[in-house]
Amino acid sequence: QQPVQSPQAVILREGEDAVINCSSSKALYSVHWYRQKHGEAPVFLMILLKGGEQKGHDKISASFNEKKQQSSLYLTASQLSYSGTYFCGTPNSGNTPLVFGKGTRLSVIA
Amino acid sequence: DTAVSQTPKYLVTQMGNDKSIKCEQNLGHDTMYWYKQDSKKFLKIMFSYNNKELIINETVPNRFSPKSPDKAHLNLHINSLELGDSAVYFCASSQVWLWDEQFFGPGTRLTVL
Numbered sequence: 001q002q003p004v005q006s007p008q009a010v011i012l013r014e015g016e017d018a019v020i021n022c023s024s025s026k027a028l029y030s031v032h033w034y035r036q037k038h039g040e041a042p043v044f045l046m047i048l049l050k051g052g053e054q055k056g057h058d059k060i061s062a063s064f065n066e067k068k069q070q071s072s073l074y075l076t077a078s079q080l081s082y083s084g085t086y087f088c089g090t091p092n093s094g095n096t097p098l099v100f101g102k103g104t105r106l107s108v109i110a
Numbered sequence: 111d112t113a114v115s116q117t118p119k120y121l122v123t124q125m126g127n128d129k130s131i132k133c134e135q136n137l138g139h140d141t142m143y144w145y146k147q148d149s150k151k152f153l154k155i156m157f158s159y160n161n162k163e164l165i166i167n168e169t170v171p172n173r174f175s176p177k178s179p180d181k182a183h184l185n186l187h188i189n190s191l192e193l194g195d196s197a198v199y200f201c202a203s204s205q206v207w208l209w210d211e212q213f214f215g216p217g218t219r220l221t222v223l
Contacts, residue, residue, distance in 0.1 A: 030209065041200055041214035042153065049209070087153060091208060097143070097155040097165060098208070 001026050003090050005101035012078045012108045020104045022088030023070035029091055031064055031071035032098055037084040045073070045086075078108045113137050114215035116201050122221045123191055131186045131218045133201030141207050142184040144176060145200040147217075153200075159184050160207045188220075196222045 003024045012018055022031060030049045033056070034042040046056025048064035048071055056062070061074045075082055085105050089098035114135045123129055135142065141160040147153045157176045158165040164176065173189045188195060201215040 032212075034212075036151075041216055042212075043214070044211035047209070047211065055211070085151060089153075095208065097158045097167070099155070100153040103151055103153075 001092055002099050003031075003088055003101040005086075005088055005104050007104060008102070009105040010107070012082075012106065014078060014080060014108060014110055016078055016108075018075045018078060018106060020073040020075070020086050020088075020106070021070060022072070022090075022101055023068070024090055026069070026090075026092060028064070028066060028069050028071070029093070031062075032089040033060070033062060033071075033073050034087045034089065034100075035082075035084045036087065036103075042087060075106070078106075080108050080110065082106060083108045113213050114201060114203055116199075116215040116218050118218060119216065120219050120221075122223065124223055125191055125193060127191050128187070128189045129191060129220070130188070131199055131201075131220075133184050133186070133215055135182055135201075135203040135213070135215075137203055137205070137213060139203040139205050139213075140181065141204050142178070143202040143204075143212065144184065144186050145202065145214075147198045147200060149197070156186075156199075157184075158207075191220075191222045193222050196220055 006021045033045040036042040064071045085103040087100045089100040144156040175187045177185045198217045202212040204210040204212045
């Protein structure tokens with residue numbers, strides 16, 4: 001079951017904030033966030049686990065709501081370098097590979 | 111030093127041919143993966159390989175087969191290539207099965223004519 005991301009695309013001016021959401025119809029065991037710039041490979045941003053454990057880059061923040069089966073990625077004071085497609089991935093069960101959402105395309109303009 | 115490398119970067123071939131993509135990681139990771147990213151940018155897991163245990167995405171045709179000569183390598187073999195196989199293929203690795211960040215290779219763009 002593929003997680004659903006919203007919005008599909010967003011355009012920001014430098015310094016503005018954005019929130020990218022990831023929701024699932026199944027129970028979430030973990031949520032993994034990646035960013036992919038055009039023509040490049042996906043790069044890890046953050047993992048959020050049941051129980052509140054997180055692992056990721058200091059400048060990125062995210063939330064994980066197990067009851068609502070959703071996660072949100074918070075991008076504050078956006079920079080041009082934040083531009084790219086953001087993917088969330090979740091395992092369908094506790095021990096299965098990640099299924100990624102369709103991505104959210106973020107464009108930051110000067 | 112490159113953490114996860116793939117060769118070739120570009121691969122153009124005719125329908126019906128057999129081809130291979132090589133992947134190597136120098137991170138000492140225990141788990142490796144193959145992903146397919148289609149023209150709509152949908153990133154789909156194909157295989158996960160952890161300590162010689164292979165997990166196959168059931169939607170992957172059996173024309174695709176991973177081969178791991180050792181822990182640092184996971185190559186992808188594709189037989190009887192079809193037009194729909196055209197995509198970017200990414201190799202990735204992680205230290206821990208699933209619960210860890212994945213490091214992606216630069217990708218191999220496969221074009222089937």
